[in-house]
Amino acid sequence: MDTNFKTAPFDLGPVCRTVAGLVGGISEEQLTGPTPCPAYTVRELLGHLAGLTVAFRDAARKELGPTTDTPPDDALPVPPDDWREALPRQLDEMAEAWRSPGAWQGGTRVGGVELPGEVTAVVGLNEVLVHGWDLARSTGQEYAPDETGLRVSYAMLAAAAASAQSGPGPDGLFGPPVELPGDAPLLDRVIGLSGRRPDWRPGA
Numbered sequence: 001m002d003t004n005f006k007t008a009p010f011d012l013g014p015v016c017r018t019v020a021g022l023v024g025g026i027s028e029e030q031l032t033g034p035t036p037c038p039a040y041t042v043r044e045l046l047g048h049l050a051g052l053t054v055a056f057r058d059a060a061r062k063e064l065g066p067t068t069d070t071p072p073d074d075a076l077p078v079p080p081d082d083w084r085e086a087l088p089r090q091l092d093e094m095a096e097a098w099r100s101p102g103a104w105q106g107g108t109r110v111g112g113v114e115l116p117g118e119v120t121a122v123v124g125l126n127e128v129l130v131h132g133w134d135l136a137r138s139t140g141q142e143y144a145p146d147e148t149g150l151r152v153s154y155a156m157l158a159a160a161a162a163s164a165q166s167g168p169g170p171d172g173l174f175g176p177p178v179e180l181p182g183d184a185p186l187l188d189r190v191i192g193l194s195g196r197r198p199d200w201r202p203g204a
Contacts, residue, residue, distance in 0.1 A: 007118060007121075007152060009101070009118070012098050013099075016053075016128060018144065018145050019131075019135065023088055025139060025141045026046075030138070033138055034202050034203070035138040036137060042135070042139060044076055044077050044078070044079075046083050046135070047078045048072065048077040049087060052072065053087070053090035053093070056097075056110055056123075057090065057093050057097045059110040059120050060094070060103035060121070061097050068108070068109045068112075069109065070112065122152055123156070125153060126156055126194075129149055129153050130190070130196075134196075145187065150186045150187060151186070153190045154193065157177075157194060177194075177195060178192040178195065
């Protein structure tokens, strides 16, 4: 991605709270169901979210080690046994860690990749926001992230797509973008830029 991406500091709290609110709406029967991430069931998507919230929390704190150095696709993710309690807590901790001005300054590391702090914050927000949509869509729940979070994700994904078109590299961070009309809802445009179809449904 474009490591020169610039943004003013923002609060990750609203997006993290929105995703945390989905946890209580997930039934045990839904854990083996499909998600927009073809390799992941709902259970594994929860495991991925649990891992990335810790990784981006520790990246903000500059506590570098196994949690920040392990690539996310190193192994199929498994959620902790207490994921219903752990994931909302970790989302809150991640948001709180990025409220420190020092988190945005200098460099840090996540997924084994060195990045400027402010870029890491944007990537972290985008990961939570897009995978929150995955989780909501997979479990039949409403999803309405805050406007600021959507605009930050859209700006980053649009810049990544433009960069991919102008030179070698992947067609976006998640997959080739899905083109949508310019008057489509902002959430749909974010999801399209992430390589997902906004009309995705389980079994469809």
